[in-house]
Amino acid sequence: MYTFYESPSTWAQALERKAHHGPNARAMAGGTDLLIEIERGGHAPNGQPIGVIDLTHIPDLANIRTEEIDGQTWIHLGPLVTHNQCVVSPLIQAKAFPLARACWEVGAPQIRNRGAIAGNIITASPANDTIAPLLALGATVTVESAARGTRTRALTDFITGFRQVDLAPDELLARISFPAMTAQQRGAYIKLGLRRAQAISVLNVAAILTFGSSAAPPQQGQESSQPLIQSAAISLGAVAPTVVRAGAAESYLADKPLTDEGIAEAAQLALQSAAPIADVRASAAYRAGMIPTLVSRILQQLRDGQERAGWLEHPVMLWGDTEGKWPVAQDHSTQELAPDQAFVNGKAATLPGHMTLLDALRAVGCVGVKEGCAEGECGACTVFLDGMAIMACMTPSERAR
Numbered sequence: 001m002y003t004f005y006e007s008p009s010t011w012a013q014a015l016e017r018k019a020h021h022g023p024n025a026r027a028m029a030g031g032t033d034l035l036i037e038i039e040r041g042g043h044a045p046n047g048q049p050i051g052v053i054d055l056t057h058i059p060d061l062a063n064i065r066t067e068e069i070d071g072q073t074w075i076h077l078g079p080l081v082t083h084n085q086c087v088v089s090p091l092i093q094a095k096a097f098p099l100a101r102a103c104w105e106v107g108a109p110q111i112r113n114r115g116a117i118a119g120n121i122i123t124a125s126p127a128n129d130t131i132a133p134l135l136a137l138g139a140t141v142t143v144e145s146a147a148r149g150t151r152t153r154a155l156t157d158f159i160t161g162f163r164q165v166d167l168a169p170d171e172l173l174a175r176i177s178f179p180a181m182t183a184q185q186r187g188a189y190i191k192l193g194l195r196r197a198q199a200i201s202v203l204n205v206a207a208i209l210t211f212g213s214s215a216a217p218p219q220q221g222q223e224s225s226q227p228l229i230q231s232a233a234i235s236l237g238a239v240a241p242t243v244v245r246a247g248a249a250e251s252y253l254a255d256k257p258l259t260d261e262g263i264a265e266a267a268q269l270a271l272q273s274a275a276p277i278a279d280v281r282a283s284a285a286y287r288a289g290m291i292p293t294l295v296s297r298i299l300q301q302l303r304d305g306q307e308r309a310g311w312l313e314h315p316v317m318l319w320g321d322t323e324g325k326w327p328v329a330q331d332h333s334t335q336e337l338a339p340d341q342a343f344v345n346g347k348a349a350t351l352p353g354h355m356t357l358l359d360a361l362r363a364v365g366c367v368g369v370k371e372g373c374a375e376g377e378c379g380a381c382t383v384f385l386d387g388m389a390i391m392a393c394m395t396p397s398e399r400a401r
Contacts, residue, residue: 001038001039001354001355001356002038002049002050002051002052002354002396003024003049003050003051003354004025004051004052005051005052005054005353005354005396005398006025006051006052006053006054007053007054007056007057007398007399008053008054008055008057008058009057009058009328010058010059011058011061012146014027014053014055014058014172015144015145015146015170015172016146017053018053018145018146018169018170018171018172019145019146019147019170021051021053022169022170023044023045023046023048023169024044024046024048024049024050024051025050025051025052025053026038026050026051026052026053027053027055027172027173028052028053028054028055028056028396029055029056029079029080029116029118029119030080030082030114030115030116030119031052031054031114031119031394031395031396031399032107032111032114032115032119032376032391032394033115033119033120033123034052034119035356035393035394035395035396036374036375036376036394038050038052039356039374052396054396054398054399055079055080055172056080056326056399057326057327057328058080058328059328060078061078061079061080062078062080062081062082062085062324062325062326063076063078063081064076064077064078064081064085064086064089064091064092066091066180072179072180073095073179073180074177074178074179074180075091075092075095075096075177075178075179075180076175076176076177077117077118077175077176077177078175079116079118079172079173079174079175079176080116080118080326081116081117081118081176082112082113082114082115082116082117082324083103083104083106083107083111083112083115083116083117083130084103084109084112084113084317084319084324085324085325086099086100086103086117087100087103087104087112087315087317088315088317088324091180095180095181096133096137096178096180096181096187097181097187097188097189097307097308098132098133098136098137098187098188098189098206098207098208099130099133099134099137099189101133101188101189101307101311102129102130102132102133102189102191102204102206103117103129103130104311104312104315105129105189105191105204106120106129106130107198107376107377108197108198108376108379108391109316109317109318109319109389110318110376110379110382110389110390110391111376111391111394112317113317113318113319113324113388113389113390114388114390114391114394114395117130117134117176118173118176121134121141121155121158121159121165121173121176122165122167122173123163124159124161124162124163124164124165124242125162125163126162126237126238126239126240126241126242126243127200127201127202127204127237127238128201128237128243129189129191129201129204129237131155131159131235131237131243132189132204132205132206132235132236132237132243133187133189133206133235134155134176134178135155135156135206135233135235135243135245136187136206136207136208136233136234136235136245137178137179137181137187137208137233138154138178138179138233139154139155139176139177139178140152140153140154140155140176140177140178141153141154141155141158141173141175141176141177142173142174142175142176142177143167143168143171143172143173143174144171144172144174145168145170145171145172146170147170150174152177153166155176156245159242159243160242161241161242162241162242181208182210184210184211184212184230185208185209185210185211186208186209186211186302186305186307187206187207187208187209187302187307188206188207188298188301188302188307189204189205189206189207189298190204190205190294190297190298190301191203191204191205191237192204192290192294194281198377200281201237201238202238202281202282202286202287202290203236203237203238203239203282203287203290203291203294204236204237204238204294205234205235205236205237205294205295205298206233206234206235206237206298207232207233207234207235207295207298207299207302208232208233209229209231209232209233209253209258209302210229210230210231210232211227211228211229211230212227212228212229212230212255226257226258226259226303227257228255228256228257229253229254229255229256229257229258230254230255231250231254232249232250232253232254232266233245233250234246234249234250234266234270234295234298236270236273236274236291236295238276238287239273239274239275239276239287239288239291240273240274240275240276241275244273244274245273246266246269246270246272246273246295247272247273248269248270248272248273249266249267249269249270249272249273249295252265252266252269253266258299258302258303263296263299263300263303264292264296266295266296266299267291267292267293267295267296267299268292270291270292270295271288271291271292274287274288274291276288276291318388318389319387319388319389320384320387320388321387322386322387322388324388326386326388327386339401340352340353340401341401342400342401344361344364344366345366349364350364351363351364351397351398351400351401352364352397353397353398354397355396355397356392356393356394356395356396356397357383357385357392357393357395357396357397357399357400358371358381358392358393358395359397360397360400361383361392361397369381369382369383369392371393373393374393375393375394376391376393376394379391381393385399385400
């Protein structure tokens with residue numbers, strides 16, 4: 001398991017600790033991918049065991065805010081913003097709906113309560129749900145180090161390969177930024193999984209279309225015309241080593257209405273950007289065959305105004321009155337507890353370290369919490385931590401102390 005666990009209370013402390021440990025420490029926002037990676041033998045690039053720097057007690061890292069830049073509204077996500085926070089955010093729902101929809105498709109509420117957008121990016125799996133909509137939105141990533149300050153890169157350049165990102169050993173991801181969608185834009189996200197929920201993507205697609213003020217001439221048999229597409233952004237996930245843009249399809253759609261014929265042609269052109277592989281979820285041939293189907297489906301949704309079909313206005317969060325934010329350093333309980341203790345079912349208990357919260361709880365006699373899958377799919381290890389439901393198999397025991 002991890003060799004050490006540190007929980008800084010300020011961003012400056014976190015940067016200092018990352019500079020000190022370098023590649024031998026991984027920053028943790030939600031940890032839903034990181035803990036599984038470490039438990040399965042993940043290590044630093046130099047072969048050394050990995051330690052954890054937990055960012056969850058640092059103030060102001062879970063904020064979603066806007067900023068006006070050169071007359072355009074930009075949305076900034078802090079490194080601790082979770083999937084569930086994006087799901088219920090009125091701003092994200094209104095101005096970045098494909099991201100809200102993608103976040104809703106991630107796992108179960110317990111995973112969405114801890115899993116962070118930043119972690120999805122750092123993991124850089126092409127099957128991760130949020131990367132495709134962020135790429136379509138034109139997102140940028142800002143990273144920071146104690147020695148060199150901040151630098152910003154386009155998301156498409158920040159992800160350099162399969163599970164690889166442009167992040168130096170002393171850097172932390174500071175924020176994710178993207179332009180808010182305008183009144184002329186509509187967007188959607190859809191995914192294909194092996195089951196209807198809690199499934200890693202076999203394939204996912206995000207699309208954002210910008211419509212011009214003019215409309216196409218009416219076609220024979222149509223009562224009204226479709227507006228012309230000014231520009232299109234279509235991202236494909238799980239079809240290549242990284243999430244990719246369907247450039248040929250995007251170019252084809254420009255200055256055209258969304259007709260059945262145009263949708264069919266764009267769907268076929270999207271194949272040009274793909275290099276699908278075979279894995280445990282699907283064959284390469286199956287993925288290639290489904291790309292036109294999903295691209296066609298998402299364009300039809302946007303043409304027919306059905307991109308929000310099935311969207312829940314009041315989804316289940318399982319986070320009580322916390323609003324999805326963890327207590328920060330100055331909010332910690334003032335009740336007397338030893339550094340290695342936590343309140344478990346209302347009673348003080350000493351939790352062993354360097355293991356998952358699931359293993360620690362079972363070690364102190366809480367055998368009702370169980371390991372069913374050890375990867376966050378079954379829910380048998382669900383507990384409430386600081387008022388929010390989480391998966392104990394994906395949480396370090398020290399986080400509960």
